[in-house]
Amino acid sequence: MSELRQDAWSGEWISFSDLRQSRPVETGAAECPFCPGEPPSHEVQDADWDVMVFENRFPGLGGAVEWPKAYGGYAARAAAGHAEVVLYSPRHDAELCDLGPRRVRQVVDVWADRTTCLARDPEVQAILIFENRGRAVGATVEHPHGQIYAYPFVPSRTAQEMGTVEAFARSTGLCLGCEVIAREIRDGSRLLFADDHALAHVPFATRFPYEVHVLVRRHVRFLADLTPAERDGLARALCQVIARYDGLFGIKLPYVMVVHQPPVRGPLARVDAHLRVAFLPPHRSANRLKVIAGSELGAGAFLTDVLPEVATQRLRGAT
Amino acid sequence: MSELRQDAWSGEWISFSDLRQSRPVETGAAECPFCPGEPPSHEVQDADWDVMVFENRFPGLGGAVEWPKAYGGYAARAAAGHAEVVLYSPRHDAELCDLGPRRVRQVVDVWADRTTCLARDPEVQAILIFENRGRAVGATVEHPHGQIYAYPFVPSRTAQEMGTVEAFARSTGLCLGCEVIAREIRDGSRLLFADDHALAHVPFATRFPYEVHVLVRRHVRFLADLTPAERDGLARALCQVIARYDGLFGIKLPYVMVVHQPPVRGPLARVDAHLRVAFLPPHRSANRLKVIAGSELGAGAFLTDVLPEVATQRLRGAT
Numbered sequence: 001m002s003e004l005r006q007d008a009w010s011g012e013w014i015s016f017s018d019l020r021q022s023r024p025v026e027t028g029a030a031e032c033p034f035c036p037g038e039p040p041s042h043e044v045q046d047a048d049w050d051v052m053v054f055e056n057r058f059p060g061l062g063g064a065v066e067w068p069k070a071y072g073g074y075a076a077r078a079a080a081g082h083a084e085v086v087l088y089s090p091r092h093d094a095e096l097c098d099l100g101p102r103r104v105r106q107v108v109d110v111w112a113d114r115t116t117c118l119a120r121d122p123e124v125q126a127i128l129i130f131e132n133r134g135r136a137v138g139a140t141v142e143h144p145h146g147q148i149y150a151y152p153f154v155p156s157r158t159a160q161e162m163g164t165v166e167a168f169a170r171s172t173g174l175c176l177g178c179e180v181i182a183r184e185i186r187d188g189s190r191l192l193f194a195d196d197h198a199l200a201h202v203p204f205a206t207r208f209p210y211e212v213h214v215l216v217r218r219h220v221r222f223l224a225d226l227t228p229a230e231r232d233g234l235a236r237a238l239c240q241v242i243a244r245y246d247g248l249f250g251i252k253l254p255y256v257m258v259v260h261q262p263p264v265r266g267p268l269a270r271v272d273a274h275l276r277v278a279f280l281p282p283h284r285s286a287n288r289l290k291v292i293a294g295s296e297l298g299a300g301a302f303l304t305d306v307l308p309e310v311a312t313q314r315l316r317g318a319t
Numbered sequence: 320m321s322e323l324r325q326d327a328w329s330g331e332w333i334s335f336s337d338l339r340q341s342r343p344v345e346t347g348a349a350e351c352p353f354c355p356g357e358p359p360s361h362e363v364q365d366a367d368w369d370v371m372v373f374e375n376r377f378p379g380l381g382g383a384v385e386w387p388k389a390y391g392g393y394a395a396r397a398a399a400g401h402a403e404v405v406l407y408s409p410r411h412d413a414e415l416c417d418l419g420p421r422r423v424r425q426v427v428d429v430w431a432d433r434t435t436c437l438a439r440d441p442e443v444q445a446i447l448i449f450e451n452r453g454r455a456v457g458a459t460v461e462h463p464h465g466q467i468y469a470y471p472f473v474p475s476r477t478a479q480e481m482g483t484v485e486a487f488a489r490s491t492g493l494c495l496g497c498e499v500i501a502r503e504i505r506d507g508s509r510l511l512f513a514d515d516h517a518l519a520h521v522p523f524a525t526r527f528p529y530e531v532h533v534l535v536r537r538h539v540r541f542l543a544d545l546t547p548a549e550r551d552g553l554a555r556a557l558c559q560v561i562a563r564y565d566g567l568f569g570i571k572l573p574y575v576m577v578v579h580q581p582p583v584r585g586p587l588a589r590v591d592a593h594l595r596v597a598f599l600p601p602h603r604s605a606n607r608l609k610v611i612a613g614s615e616l617g618a619g620a621f622l623t624d625v626l627p628e629v630a631t632q633r634l635r636g637a638t
Contacts, residue, residue: 005524005627008499009595010476011483014524015622060614060622073502074523128620130613138610149614157329157619160475164330180327183392204393205324205333207616258617276328280616291457292611294449295379295468297526297599298577300476301447303334303379308324 002062004152006075012156015060015079034085034143035092047090050103051110053148059083061149080123080152086110088144095252096144097239104235111148111259112223112231118150119264126151126158126263129223134254136282136289146257154263162262162271169272177274178219189309192316193240197233200241202312209284209306210248210315212241214277221275222261234277241279247318249286256280321381323471325394331475334379334398353404353462354411366409369422370429372467378402380468399442399471405429407463414571415463416558423554430467430578431542431550437469438583445470445477445582448542453573455601455608465576473582481581481590488591496593497538509631512559516552519560521631528603528625529567529634531560533596540594541580553596560598566637568605575599 002017036047043054061081088096111129118127131146132139168176184191184201193200200214214237216230245253262273282289295301321336355366362373380400407415430448437446450465451458487495503510503520512519519533533556535549564572581592601608614620
C-alpha cells in the first residue's frame with residue numbers, strides 16, 4: 001500500500017506507506033543492510049566502489065499499487081515519485097569528511113547527477129536531497145548514508161520559500177540568496193567559514209539553536225550548474241560545518257542536512273532561487289533536544305533559546 | 320533577552336528567548352513547581368482551587384527587553400504577546416478526565432475566557448491553546464497542565480489553514496469544517512465518537528498515525544461562542560479521545576493537543592473558520608516514535624506509515 005492524500009485543512013500532500021513499518025532497525029555492524037554482503041538482507045554484494053545509489057526498499061514515495069480509490073470529497077492520488085539511498089562509503093564506520101575531500105566531492109557529483117536524472121521523470125515536481133544523521137533524527141541504520149526524495153508535488157515548505165524568494169525579487173530586483181550572502185559577509189557576526197566559492201553561516205532566524213546554512217557565492221539554482229571548483233568549495237564548506245558540530249558537545253552531533261534546489265516542474269519551477277544547504281541539528285545542549293510540540297506543530301511557530309550570534313561564537317570555538 | 324526575528328527564507332516569525340534555557344526540569348513530585356508550596360520555587364501557595372491560570376515564568380513569548388536593535392536588512396521586533404500556564408488540578412497525580420466531567424467543562428470555560436481576555440490586547444493577532452503531555456513531546460513538568468500562547472503575528476500554519484478555508488468557501492460556498500463533519504458521518508470509517516454536539520474522528524490525511532480531530536457540530540468559530548451544552552459535549556469528546564489513547568498501547572500516551580481558533584486581529588481575522596481541536600500523538604507503536612526529520616523539516620512533506628482507517632479501527636478497540 002502506498003498513496004498520497006491531501007490534508008483538507010492545510011492543503012499539504014502526505015504520503016502513506018505501510019512498507020515503512022517494516023524498515024530494518026540496525027542492531028550492529030554485522031546486521032547492517034548497507035554493508036556489503038549476501039542478498040536479501042544486504043543491499044550491495046561487493047565493496048569495490050566509492051559512492052553507491054540504489055532505490056529505497058522501504059520507500060515513503062513511489063511503489064503505488066491498488067489505484068484508484070474513491071474517497072467521497074477528499075483528494076488522493078497514486079504515490080508516484082522516487083526514494084533513493086546514497087551510501088557514502090562501503091565502510092560501516094566511515095565518516096564522510098574523514099574519507100577525504102575527493103570523496104565528499106564525489107558525493108556532491110552524485111547528488112548533482114541524481115537530481116538531473118530524477119528530474120527527467122515527468123511525474124516529478126521537486127527533489128529533496130537530505131541526510132538524517134543519528135538516532136535523534138530517526139536514522140535506523142548507522143552506516144553513513146543520505147537519501148533523495150523525488151516528489152510528484154511541490155511540498156508546502158518548498159512552495160512557501162519560492163513565494164518568499166519571488167516576492168523579494170519583485171520588491172527589490174535582487175536574489176534573496178545573493179542578498180543574504182552580502183549581508184552575512186558585511187555583518188560577520190554569524191559567519192563560520194567563507195572562501196572564494198562558498199560560505200557557511202548561522203542564519204539570522206534559526207528554528208534549531210545550532211542551525212547552519214551553506215551557500216555557494218555565485219548565483220546558481222541547481223547542483224548540476226556548479227563548476228568543478230565550486231563543487232570542491234561546497235564540499236570543503238560542508239566538512240567545515242560537520243567538524244564544528246562534532247567539536248561542539250564532544251559527540252557525533254545528530255543533524256538533518258537538506259539541499260534546497262527549486263522545483264523542477266510546475267509553475268514554481270520558474271523561480272530563480274539560490275542553491276542552499278541547511279543543517280538542522282536537534283540538540284540544544286549535550287543532553288537536551290529541541291522538541292517539536294504545540295507551537296511548532298499546531299501553529300508553525302518555532303521558539304529558540306539560543307541567539308544565533310551566541311550559537312556562532314560557540315561553533316567557532318568548537319574545532 | 321526576548322525578541323522575534325523573521326526567517327528570511329520562509330517569512331516565518333521565530334521567537335528567541337534565553338529564559339527558556341533555565342526552565343525547571345522536574346525530578347519528582349516534591350520539586351514540582353506547579354504543586355502548591357512556598358515561592359519562589361512553587362507557582363501557587365494554596366490548593367483551594369479547581370483550575371488555575373498564571374503567566375509562564377519561562378515564556379517563549381512576551382517579556383521584551385533591550386529594544387530596538389538594528390539588523391542590517393533583516394526584520395526583527397519586540398517579543399510582544401503572552402504565554403500562560405493552565406493547571407488542571409492542584410493534585411500532581413491527577414488525570415484531567417479522571418477529575419470528572421465538571422472539571423473538564425471548567426477547563427473548557429477557562430480556555431474560552433482566556434481567549435476572550437487575551438484577544439483584548441491590541442498587540443495580539445492569534446491565540447493557541449495547547450497541551451504537551453509527556454516527555455516525548457517535551458513536557459518538563461508532569462503536573463497536569465496546558466499552555467496558552469498569544470502571538471503578536473499570525474503563525475504560518477494558521478495562515479496556511481485560513482487560506483485553505485477561504486479558498487474552499489470561495490469555490491463551494493461551504494464551510495470546510497461543516498463539510499468535513501458531513502463527510503466523516505456519511506463515510507463512517509474514520510469516526511470514533513459522535514453525539515448531538517461534537518464528534519471525534521481520525522482525519523483523512525494524518526501527519527501522525529494516531530492523530531484525532533474533535534469538531535463541534537454547529538458552525539462556531541470561537542470557544543466563547545459555544546453554548547453550555549456544547550461545552551459539555553466538547554468536554555465529553557475530549558475525554559473519549561484521551562481514554563482511547565491510554566488504552567491503545569497500555570501507556571499514558573504522550574500527545575500534543577491543539578485548539579484551533581481563527582486569528583483575532585489582522586486581515587485573516589475575517590475568515591469564518593470552524594473551531595477544531597487536534598490531537599497529535601508522536602507514537603507509531605508502543606516503543607517507536609514518529610521522528611520529524613529531512614522530508615518534514617526540509618520540505619514540509621510528512622510520511623505516515625499507518626492508514627487512517629486502520630488507525631481508527633485500532634483506536635475503536637482501545638477502550
